[in-house]
Amino acid sequence: MGIIARFRDFKAIGLIGVLGLCVASMAEASPASFTIKNDNPLIHLHGRWDSSPGTWWAGSGFKLNVQDLQSLTLNLGPHTTQPLAAVGVSVNYEPFRTINVTEGANAIPLSASSTTLSLKKRSQSVVRINVEGWQDNRINLETIGLNAGAKLLPYTPQKLAFQFIGDSLSAGQYCPDGVDQAWTFLTGEDFKAEHNINAQPGAALTDIVSYGNEHGVSYQFFRTEDTGYYYTTDHNYTTPWNFARDQPEPTHIVIHIGANDNSQGVSAANFTQTYLTFIKNIRVHYPHQPIFAFTPWGWPNSDGSIGYYYQGVYEQIVKDRIATGDHNIFLVNTTGWVTWADVFPSNQHPSPSGHIKIAGLFTQWLNNWGLKAEKNWETPALV
Numbered sequence: 001m002g003i004i005a006r007f008r009d010f011k012a013i014g015l016i017g018v019l020g021l022c023v024a025s026m027a028e029a030s031p032a033s034f035t036i037k038n039d040n041p042l043i044h045l046h047g048r049w050d051s052s053p054g055t056w057w058a059g060s061g062f063k064l065n066v067q068d069l070q071s072l073t074l075n076l077g078p079h080t081t082q083p084l085a086a087v088g089v090s091v092n093y094e095p096f097r098t099i100n101v102t103e104g105a106n107a108i109p110l111s112a113s114s115t116t117l118s119l120k121k122r123s124q125s126v127v128r129i130n131v132e133g134w135q136d137n138r139i140n141l142e143t144i145g146l147n148a149g150a151k152l153l154p155y156t157p158q159k160l161a162f163q164f165i166g167d168s169l170s171a172g173q174y175c176p177d178g179v180d181q182a183w184t185f186l187t188g189e190d191f192k193a194e195h196n197i198n199a200q201p202g203a204a205l206t207d208i209v210s211y212g213n214e215h216g217v218s219y220q221f222f223r224t225e226d227t228g229y230y231y232t233t234d235h236n237y238t239t240p241w242n243f244a245r246d247q248p249e250p251t252h253i254v255i256h257i258g259a260n261d262n263s264q265g266v267s268a269a270n271f272t273q274t275y276l277t278f279i280k281n282i283r284v285h286y287p288h289q290p291i292f293a294f295t296p297w298g299w300p301n302s303d304g305s306i307g308y309y310y311q312g313v314y315e316q317i318v319k320d321r322i323a324t325g326d327h328n329i330f331l332v333n334t335t336g337w338v339t340w341a342d343v344f345p346s347n348q349h350p351s352p353s354g355h356i357k358i359a360g361l362f363t364q365w366l367n368n369w370g371l372k373a374e375k376n377w378e379t380p381a382l383v
């Protein structure tokens with residue numbers, strides 16, 4: 001994990017004006033005819049937001065359901081990452097596309113389908129936006145600008161909601177579009193599920209300093225901020241996360257962690273103890289949810305061998321939990337899931353195609369376990 005880089009000043013790209021052009025009935029091209037404040041309850045936040053309000057952790061963001069949407073502007077405040085933060089944008093459940101946003105006004109490009117004004121019926125557009133990076137991932141939402149005639153409607157979340165917990169292997173580190181290309185995010189999308197992803201590259205589960213992370217995930221998971229807070233001059237502290245803010249409450253918990261504990265020389269016995277305590281601590285918030293504990297898929301090498309670690313440890317952790325009466329924890333054996341062809345040769349992390357493969361294998365695993373994807377989106381796009 002690097003110290004957050006500072007680049008030269010960067011001006012918002014003036015897409016303003018382009019968006020409205022195809023709409024003959026709009027007298028003016030001004031996209032932001034009125035604004036909605038950041039505390040509007042119809043903005044459906046997900047992931048971890050501080051009180052500014054601003055995002056932390058890859059994947060955090062929000063959803064909007066807007067009637068007669070023609071233009072959308074995000075007005076971001078001074079706590080936004082300088083010079084920019086990459087966000088994934090999906091309109092009407094089309095694939096996520098990356099755009100860079102900055103402090104100030106950001107016109108969000110909308111897809112053609114949602115900007116074609118239907119004169120016969122009202123349209124209803126669903127916009128999903130999330131930060132992609134495990135660092136440089138802060139958007140400080142001040143207001144949202146909408147075209148005249150647009151109306152914010154409630155967003156109804158999916159019933160299925162994944163909570164993923166992990167490190168770089170779950171955060172999409174090294175992928176061009178960050179977490180939006182990670183198996184975690186893709187699995188969530190495959191199931192038409194809500195998904196929160198708390199994955200911190202370089203972090204151990206054990207609460208030790210590891211590769212620039214001041215804390216381990218067993219500590220940081222309970223905080224609003226990711227470990228990037230430590231390098232952040234305008235917010236160099238953490239605050240407790242209020243789990244009641246996770247709406248909907250997660251229905252399934254997925255944990256893939258241990259690579260950095262192993263690299264830092266945490267013993268198997270120590271790691272086991274840390275993991276068991278962590279499960280006990282998350283059970284306070286997730287008393288009845290199934291927990292899926294991944295075995296490591298290891299570090300694939302060019303000669304075809306795989307560097308496994310903590311072999312047998314995860315099986316023992318699951319057995320120990322079951323012995324204490326927790327029958328809702330399951331081992332996901334990922335042995336053989338990831339090969340040399342699936343990783344970036346320079347760092348052995350999954351490539352975008354590797355992540356797609358992993359998401360496919362986990363989806364299949366969950367299907368066999370008994371979990372089926374939701375058939376529909378609860379908040380349909382009507383265009």
Ligand SMILES: *[C@@H]1O[C@H](CO)[C@@H](O)[C@H](O)[C@H]1NC(C)=O
Nearest residue numbers: 084085086097098099100101
């Ligand atoms: C976002 O900014 C980064 C850094 O300047 C740049 O490499 C990337 O191409 C930009 N992406 C988009 C979609 O504009």
Ligand SMILES: *[C@@H]1O[C@H](CO)[C@@H](O)[C@H](O)[C@H]1NC(C)=O
Nearest residue numbers: 229230231232233234236237
């Ligand atoms: C944040 O605080 C820690 C001490 O708590 C300090 O070591 C670190 O340098 C600070 N970072 C910044 C960017 O201010």
Ligand SMILES: *[C@@H]1O[C@H](CO)[C@@H](O)[C@H](O)[C@H]1NC(C)=O
Nearest residue numbers: 206207208265266267270271
């Ligand atoms: C477990 O590992 C941590 C970090 O290396 C260390 O501080 C702690 O003393 C260890 N505990 C035991 C019981 O070995």
Ligand SMILES: *[C@@H]1O[C@H](CO)[C@@H](O)[C@H](O)[C@H]1NC(C)=O
Nearest residue numbers: 295312315331333334335336
């Ligand atoms: C995991 O899968 C591998 C490969 O199929 C197998 O050799 C191993 O025994 C499995 N481990 C467990 C705990 O089921």
